[in-house]
Amino acid sequence: MEKRWLAHYPPEIPHTLEYPAKTLPDSLRETAEQFGDGVAIDFLGKTITFRELWKRVQAFARSLQALGVKKGDRVAIMLPNCPQAVISYYGALLAGGIVVQTNPLYTEHELEYQLNDSGASVLVTLDLLYPKAEALRGKTPVKHWVVTRMQDYLPTVKKWLYPLVQRKQKMPSVQIEENDAVHWFRSLVGQNEGAPLPVAIDPQEDIALLQYTGGTTGRPKAAMLTHRNLIANTLMCAHWVYKCEKGKETVLGVLPFFHVYGMTTIMNLSVMMASKMVLLPRFDVKQTLKTIERTRPTMFPGAPTMYIALLNDPDLPKYDLSSINVCISGSAPLPVEVQEQFERATGGKLIEGYGLTEASPVTHGNFVWDGERVKGSIGVPWPDTEAKIISLETGEEVPPGEIGELVVRGPQVMKGYWNQPEETAQVLRDGWLYTGDIGYMDERGYFYIVDRKKDIIIASGYNIYPREVEEALYQHPKVQEAAVIGVPDPYRGETVKAFVVFKAGETCSEQELDAFMRARLAAYKVPRLYEFRSELPKTAVGKILRRTLVEEEKKKLDKSSERSVK
Template structure:
């Protein structure tokens, strides 16, 4: 049996050839054009030596090139490795090495860090997308060259449904990022099932301001749009005025975002100047959305916000409030079709319903990853009897609606982006004056959480917080570095010599 996830785009090209698939400013691409362009891209990938099963990095902002390359890679049988455009060289290099990437498709706006990371990984094959104001390195390959006509029929690799289609890099609070392997069938099901439950229509226009390299946008927007021939309108960077203008211009019907985006939209001083009457629903994920934000936004915009829950390891959607009529406000909804969720105590026993029975959420079903790329021990540790440990704490009510209340681990969610304390701590420790470092999340009214570092210096050393922040800022992505540093003579420790973060 063969099945390739790119079928969702090809079938929509057959059924809705003239329908607009992608809007980017004044530029529009129909489903027929997307199918043709991704065919050419797949053909030229093959001509460059990319073979089925090869991993290819895709490090682009929300541009039409991402959508074309994504489906072209799948058609060629390649494994897509989405990568954050904010990554620094060390982060790029690690992911390229770990995934054994053969080719990196990146953006000229981040060319310097991308090239350095590629060099660290021993990778010289870079395909570069240029946009106004950016310049590609001389030794890179222009993206447009992979859209040239190729003789003969384009490739459409007949993957096995269980073959890996995408590797999404994630991480716990310690150690290096891990690559969650998601299959063609899993990603199809996590487009088809939520799309049907939610009632996505071919006349929907869905705003894409969440980064496409993130599993939320990749699985829950791009794949869903392609599956149901909806239109996606791309916004490369979140700016409130730009988002509101795009909603008005393109008559956007669905807005999907993280809580900080809803807060920013709600508080924009010129909100009344924009016509947002086309919106029919909002979808929130990535982090718990405060109840007061839901209430205020729904009153102001006259639409409902449907909240869901998922992880990179579960191909995004796991639970969801599917409609205004079938939702439990402030919950993350119920499991989607083919997915089971339970709440376990520390002994692995399922807890009964009720908010007094808080435990770890565990998941099994069609959406759960194959495992972590090249890391059998981490894969083994993540599962118990086929159930995936999410690391999130919550409870379920009598009607099967789940509520997420806290993080079991120390993950910080800053404006919908995951920040892993260990990565920040490693960067802090590269400064010669730092003796001890601990990074925690502190409450923030706009972002949900902000990154704070507690630091003890070596004896005789003197350092200003601003100096240390700049030191870290140069080594990791902009959303990760600490915005505040508190110096202590020493950090609280356990008898075993571990820093007591809970006291901090």
């Protein structure tokens, strides 16, 4: 396999790296020793230094051990971005546990499945989320619930005002009594001073994280990511942004840490580079703009929908975003129009990267500074990462320009899926990770994603890639967001349907959109159906959920069939 992309690497980025045999907590300890007085976390104005963070991580690890947590035990964390999320993550790992990241938006049913599948014995969560967890008592392996309050790490004035905010926003008042099974987070961090009992961890083999992702059978499955997987990917990221200086950067942490993208590119990277993490518990446009102006972040990893929302806020010109030097966009395709507009608004660089949960998650990226950036491309493989495009029919590598499935391998690729050997065998073959994404590599070694294999629309025998249609829609000046899916068609087999959200105060007819699209796409790719909406379904990181739209269309079709039968 010819690694054409290596010819484009700037001299500052090595083709291969050295990966120290250390754990994620080792990374935090080293930073605390070298940059102890540096600010590790800024949470709505409350700051914590690296020395303080390491002290609290050690105390939490020791407390977990006192609760019976041993090497390999699973500790579930169901928290938004807040200091407690960082302390719990590194504390669980330092105690020898395996972290299970859990989405706070999960329903009881989803939470029950994940806790049972992972076998988690401890759950760390917010007081507002505790009733959901408590309802599952006796239905999961959880023996200990660790509960924290959002105000526990707020600045003094905001801590006093928090009860008023709760009443104004009509947040439920939750009464929780501490007992042998329910523990307050502040108590655990405030006791058991000193280092926890040492645990022998093999970074190469021992699992650090069970990160859940969608399954081919519809059941979520957990990628087993080792300490080395995560350390390797974080080191790759640090080398990719080589102009960022250790101990001098400020990173905006609005991507959720319970998603592997935010975990690696914000939390783990900030710890490794001794950067200040500015944490926001959720993405809110106005709060994000105010936070950027207050804290002056230099790095802003995000998702396309976040950048789109900021660009379309009418008050954007009132805020100074010039501190932002680099943004890495992931989790979904980055429309070229959005990239160009955001770079004009900030003066910084916005590059598109690519990855997946099973790869910790990043495998590709465009160059930020000295290397060439290719618009519409996911860039080139990161150091020590190999990639190729294989034929969907034969499985053999195809020549440049030909479309096939992207497969990758490297030190960031997972060990496999937790307790799912059949699913593992489907995606891991001879060390290669089969991504399920359809794309191609050009003559120079730059890669492009056309779409997900399962999202391809086949209309009248033609393959239509939703991403290409969405890119054309995003070029329309009135379109804010767009998603394209295939829906059943009695004549074509499938036909193209577009869901569109317009910018505030804008509207457009189907006829106008049709004329716009026909000027940019072959006739068979142009949507035959449009649906205008005020918003589109998204994941916690802002990725538009095409599958939710597909399921909605299927339900409509089923109901229509029932009526016709009657």
